[in-house]
Structure formats: C-alpha cells, structure tokens
Amino acid sequence: MANSAHEKASSVTEDPEVMGEREIGQDDHGQTNQDRVDMSRMGKVQELRRNYRPLSALAFTVILQGVWEVLLTATYQGLVDGGSAGLIWSFVWTWTGMTTVIFSLAEMASMAPTAGGQYHWVSEFAPPSIQKPLSYFTGWMSTLSWQAGTASGPFLVGTLIQASAVVMYPDSYEPMAWQGTLMVIAVTILVWALNIWGAKGMPLLQNIMLGVHVLGFIAIVAVFWALSPRESARVTFLEFRNDGGWSTTGLSLMVGQISAIYACICSDSSAHMAEEIQDAGKTVPRAMVGAYLMNGVIGLVFIISYMFAVTDVPAALEDITGYPHMWVFGQAVSSGGVAALNTIPIVLIFAGTLTFNLSTSRQTWAFARDNGLPFSSWIAKVDKKLQVPVNSVTLTCVITILLSLINIGSDVAFNAIISLNVVSLMITYVCSIGSVLYRRVRHPELLPPCRWSLGRWGVAINAGGLLYSLHAFFWCFWPEGTPVTLESFNWASVMFVGVSALSLVDYVLRGRRHYSGPVVLVEGYKAQ
Template sequence: MASDQEMQQYPIKDDPTKDEGGTRYDVTDMDRMGKAQQFRRNIRPLAALSFSAVLQATWEYIMLSDYEGLQDGGLAGMLWTYVWSSIGFGFIIVSLAEMASIAPTSGGQYHWVSEFASPKYQKFLSYVTGWMSVLAWQAGTASGNFLTGTIIQGLISARDPSYDPKGWQGTLFVFAMILITYIFNVYAAGLMARMQNLLLATHILCWVVVVVVLWALAPLRSADDVFTEFQNFGGWSSMGLTVMVGQLAAIYGCLSSDACAHMSEEIKDAGRYVPIAITWSYFANAIMGLVALIAMLFATPSVEAALNDDTGFPFIYSFKQATNTAGVNGLTAIILIPVIISNILFNASTAHQTFSFARDRGLPFSTWIAKVDQKRKLPINSIIITCIISCLLSLINIGSETAFNAIVSLNVAALMFSYSISMSCLIWRKIFHPHTLPSARWGLGRYGLAVNITGWLYVVFALFWSFWPESAPVTTETFNWSVAIFVAVFLVSLVAYLVQGRKIYDGPVTEVKNHEF
C-alpha cells in the first residue's frame, strides 16, 4: 500500500467526480488501482477518439517516413509491408485495448505487467518495462518533431536548389518544433482538449485534399508497377531480406494508437471509452493510410529519382509530379499541420506516461518529475523532461545521415519490448489464473487468448527487424545506432534496479485493492 507520505502528496478526494469530471466507474477504477485523481477528466468519448486518431496520424507518417520502405523494397515492397504490418498490429492493438479496459491508468504497459505478472517477478519486470516504455515514448515524441523540423528544411531545398542543408540547421528547426509543443501543452492544454473534434476534422480533410490532388494531377504508374515491382536500393543480398529490412517504415506508420491509454486519467469513463478510441482510431487510420500510400506510390514515376530528390523526402518528389513549387509547399503544409498537432498530443501522452512511472517511484528524481501543477492540473515537469530528451535525441542529426532511422528504430524496438512483456504477462494470467483477472468493460471474449498470442508473435517479429540498418554494407555512417541506445538504457535500468529500484519500487500492484494471485 502507499506510504503515509505518498498519501499526503496525492490525497484522494471524497468525491472526485464533483471537481474533476469523472464518472462513478472512473472513481471505482482509480480506487481499485489505489491512485488519486489528480487531473481533470475533460476529454469526453468523441474527443478521446479524436485524440487517438490525430495523434497516430497514420496516413501522414506513412507518407513522410517512406524513405526506407522505398529504398528497401520499392513500390510493391512499401505497399505490402504496410498491409501485413497493419494487420499484425491489429492483433496488438485490440490486446492493448483489452488491458486498458481492465486497468485504465496513465501507466500503461508497466502497470499492466505489475498487475498480470507472477508475484515472484512482477516487481522486476514492471520496473524494466517502465524504463523501456519511457524510452519508447520519448523516442516517438522526438521522431515526430524531427520529421517536421527536417521537412521544413527540405522545403527550403525545394524552393532554392542552391541551398546546402546542414545537419545542425535541421536540428535548430527541430528545436523550434519542440518549443511549439511545449507552449501548447503548458499554456493551451485546455484549448487543445476543447478542439479535439475540430482537429479530427482537419486530419480527415487534409487526407482528402492530398489524395484527390495526387490522383487527379500526378502522372500515374501502372497497377502492375505498384503492386508487383520490388526493388533493392539498399544493397542487401536478396530481395526477401531487403523487404524485411524495409518494413520498418510501415511499422512506424502503425505505431501509437495506444497513446490514448496514457491519457486515461483525463478521459471520462476511461474503462469503456479508452479501448473504443484505441481500436476505432487504429482501424480507421489504417484504411486512410492505405489509400494515401497507394495514391503516393502511383504518383511516383521513379523510385530512384524519389530517393535522390534534393529535399531528402520522396513524398515531396511525388508532390512535384502533381504541381509546381507553390503547390508543393501548399501540399506539404497540408500534411505538416496535422503532424504538428500530432506532435503536441504525442508530447502530452508521453509526459503523462513518464509522470505515471515517476509517481510509482520508478525514475530518478521521481518526486520532482511526478509533481503536478495544482493550478493547471498538468504534469509540467514531466512535459519539460520530455522536451529536453527530444532535443538531446535530435542532436544525432548533426553527426549522422541516418539519424531519423535510428530514432524510429529506437521507438519501435523499445515499444515492441514493452508490448511483448505486458502481453506475455496477460497471456500467462489467462492461461494459469484466469479467475484473478479483474473484469473488463471492453473485452475480446472467448477468442481473446488466441488474439493475444497472435499479437505477441507479431511483436517478437517486429522487434527482431527493428534493429537492422537501412542499407548494406554496414559502416559507421549507416550503422543503426538505436541498438546502442537501447542496450545502454536497458543496462541502466538493470543497474538502477539493483542500486535503488529494488529498495523503493514496489510496483503499482501493491496499491491495487482486492487483488488475488
């Protein structure tokens, strides 16, 4: 149970629904998990769906980050890896949604591990999962800001071919994007919550505009080219291997629908509507992403020319085929607007996940990180930490031409690791102790175990390929440095556990009421 000091720091109000906008189900869930209601529940069901859909931004990210997919697989490789990645992720998403209904908390994976794992191992597994989950979401936040900052730099190249883009200049653009996310999440958080439905409409409208322009104005490839033409520009020894390596771009586009789970403590009736938001937003975004990807692939006359475009972004090359320079700037802005909004929401979700792990004393300086601004009802210190880490990760761009690939790989690998542990714990409990699982208001029924196992198998598959470099032969310039960061953070988590964690970290399950093993 929580200590007296913690109870004083996080007092539970007599009626949380009165001041914070929750329902009786929210009160029951928070009470069962032993957590105080510290945030305003000002995100309603439709707004939660909007939050999840806009944050994931599948169609935007699948277009913006298609370089590796085109390099390692060509048109057909990019298409089919997206198809199987979106199907594989579907099993993951519904499994995460089920866990989010059982335990609707900002902690997400590390909390679920703590609840579902064997009592013998829950403390250690939850602690390590928390560290890797923090790493995953921090890297994901950094990747979105990195994309928007470097794309703005790419637009300068499109307008002025004589411009020689430098890594440090791109990093400064990234810093500017991070500053924007900080300002919105600290000073306009209430406005963002009220504008969620409008943001969803923007997400859909921008998709319609981009798809229509590409289909109507760009010279189109044949269906045979798009669906059957695989190409290998990465230097790998076989086409099968190159397609496997190239799928990282597709996997990246499928990430982050579960971000809504980390906002559970701000969503009204979270046990019911968080899983609905996660699943509906994912599958709707997957379809929109497929349509946008096909439109872009048809509008790409030459994969080689797209990869060698001066801007460094193949999607800008595709836009050039459909319109002039002003049109390219306009279409790119149409994509950047929802992506910048996605970055703002991503930062908020990441900050809440980091706050939650600190609240359970899983991070250094936990007391400071877990502090909530009582006026704004926001984890401002956690937001600051998230912005600082994004800045630090963006510095990779100064010394490496494959910086974005490293950050994306880090995001994918750490997230897949946290998914694998939480899903394996759920599977273990369903098989050996199903009667101890708390009831869920959104579940998978009798097919749940089969769905969980299928999703777990895909997680392991994606994790294996996430560390591969984007091209061969592997040199210091093309090496995927994400593996070094991943291993370093993993080792730090082990050391932190031995030195401090095993003494002060008990895991959320110790605060859960009526928990049976």
C-alpha cells in the same frame, strides 16, 4: 506512502448503484463514478482534470498516430527495401498483425485505465515472482520509447520546412543541420507552452485537427489521381525492389517493413491519457481500436494512391530534399504548389507533436509516481492550479531539445535514437501482452472485470499479438542495406542494449529498494 495513497483513493469511492455510472462530482476533476471505482481499485489518486470525451479521445489517438502522414514522409527505407509493391503489401500484413496487438492493449486499458500503461499491466498480470523487475524494465523501455518518439515530430516539422525552402529557393538556400535543430528547439518551446497553459483547450484543438486530417488526406489523394502521372498496376502491386543489396528480395521486404511498422504503432497513446479521459475504462479502448481501424482504412487508400504516383523510385529516393514525396509532388504541380501541399503534413505533424508530448509526459509522470525513475518525487509533481504535470512536460521538452543537438554533429546518431521509438515500444508490447496471456491461461479468475473484453477469443488474440510483437521487434534491428558501414549500421541495437543495462544498474542501486510495482496498491493484491 503506498498505504496512504491507497487510503486517499478509497476515500473517494462511491457505490455505483447509488451514484449512477455517469454522474460527475463537482470536485472530482471531472470523474464519472466508474472512474472513481477504477482509480480506487488501482490505488491511485485523481490529480489530473478529465477533459477528454469520446470524440476528442478518438481525435487525439488518430492525430498522434497519423498513419497517412507517416506513410507520406517516412517511407524512405520501405522504398529502398521493397519498392512500391513492398510498401503496399508490408502495410497490409503489418496492419493485420498489429490488429491483434491493439486489441490486446485495448482490453488491458479497460481492465486498468491508468496513465502508466504497459508497465502497470505487467506489474498487475505478470507472475508475482518477476512482476517487480519486469515491470521496472518495461517502465524504462516505455519511457525510452515515448521520449525518443517525441523527438521525431519536431525533427520532421523542421526538416519538412527546410525541404519546402529548398524547393522554393533551389539556387540560394542550402539546408544545414544546425538550422533544422534550431527549428526543433523553436517547435519544442511552442509545444511546451501550449501543453502547460493551453491544456484545457487541447480536446477542442484535436477535434479540429481530426477534420484537417481527413480533409488533408482527401486533398493530397486527389492530387495523386488527378494531376500526377501514374505507374501501371502491375508495377505498383507486383514489382518488388531490392536496392539495399540483400541476398534475396524476401529478406529485403522484411527489412523494409519498418516503414509500415512505424506507421502503425502508438495506438496505445490514449491509454497514457487515461486519467484525463472521462469514463476511461470504456472510452480509452474504443478510442484505441476506433482510431486504429480508421487510420488503417485511410492508410491503405493513401499508400496505394501514393505508390501509383511514384513512377520512378530511384529519382524519388534521390530528390534533393531527401523526401521522396517532394519529388512526387513536383511531378504534379509547380514549386509553389509543392510547398503548399507540403504545408498540410507540416501542420498535422505539428499537431501530432503536441499530442505525442502529452502522452509522453503522462507516461513519464506515471512511472515517476510509482518511484520508477531517478528524481521521481520532482517529476511526479502536479501543478494543482493547472492540474498539469508541469515538471514532466518540461523534462520531456528538455530531452527533445538535447536529442536534437545530436543532429548537429551526426544525423546518423540522431536517426538511431529515433529508431529506438519502434524497438523499445515493441518490447513493452511483448512484456505486457505476454503477462496478460500468462494470467489468462494460468489464473483467469484473477483477471479484473472490464467493459471492453476479448471474451473467448482472448487467448488467441493475445497469442497473435505476442507473436507479432516479437516478429516486429526482431526486424527493427536490421540495417537499411549491405554492405554495412558505420553510417548504415542500425545503432538502435547498441543503444537498446545500453539503455537496458542502464535500467539494470539503476534497479540494483536504487529501484529494488524504492520501487515495488503498482500492483502492491491494487485491491486484492495480498489475497492474490
């Protein structure tokens, strides 16, 4: 099977000097000649349509990452462990540290622009003796991360709608967990339909949402500065809180940085769309870095503006909706205005859910294509008419719905699953960046050529990215506060170990016989 795939990929390769780098074949799914060269080198067959161009690839990544939307709706733990000052400064150091991670991932995406992302890079760059089990583990962790993260979008949309209902009808509406779950299911079904039958229109939609992303940011920041009461600069920037009961404020800050980390991850989303992006070897890394820098600047302005408007942290944390930003909105506008403002993040998070599902289904599809998952042959099927991995999209939506059902019985268990998004994603960063750093130091001559290179700064940036990923991975396991109870315990640690054990069992029983690692299809592998 591997040799057959390599032969098919090689058959579409043309000489770049003859064809020209930007020429597109009529029957090649929108590929440029350089895309053909890259796919052939990796031994992959082009099955998906390359609908995305530079602007839509940038928009896709910006909307999925959605930094200011996350900072608005998912900073509860940061306010508990650090307060306003803690959130601002943890965002600064997190964004700075993650920059080395993003740059490292962007270069690998240029070297090997494939939907597989991290597990493929590990397979290609890790020591040959461990590439197979390490890439298999990375593939499982990447699948776990993206599947868990995909469930967070519909959950936020559903609970934000409930929060608006609470504000509008405080005396008659009581939010129930099962209602939120029904909204998650409804959102997921809509996402499923749009991502299967509306795939061709997604680039245009992402471009539109990029405009909404910027305009929504301007509108909410304007409300904070024009209508909200403001805290003093001294309190906003210098007064740290330790409401989690930790022994020191410094430890509290380390625990609370999870809010900033959650806001800064997922720039690698466009890497998993690489086989649908035209001229991916150049466009994908530019989209990753451009989106990260753009969202970072917007995020810094937003978090400072937001924290100036949080004049009473305990009151914001105790808001009846469960969302501190709803309390902040309520200090500036009427209940109707609060609901109207809350519509902005609802719309944008829904758009982010669409893109998250796309990226997740492509990563899952790619891993199945390399026989990394049970029932891989079914998951890896692509609808030839739609040029969409329908089975993978469907599986991703089914998993989201199944995870949402847990919320009916225990929101603690559901939140633990969501936190796996950060933990498992960080370990994929560790494995992939560690692998390329090894290759760069030990065998730099074997690194494939790329059009977005770190050059002489490669070792330093890779080392920084590896160290920061390890730092973030460690702190993601800590609970919100002390004393630790069954409800406050961070169950992500238990679930991470459980899934790691499951991947080991699957590797022993199935994977070691059926999974070779994508590197075996790469040109020059045997020579290396």
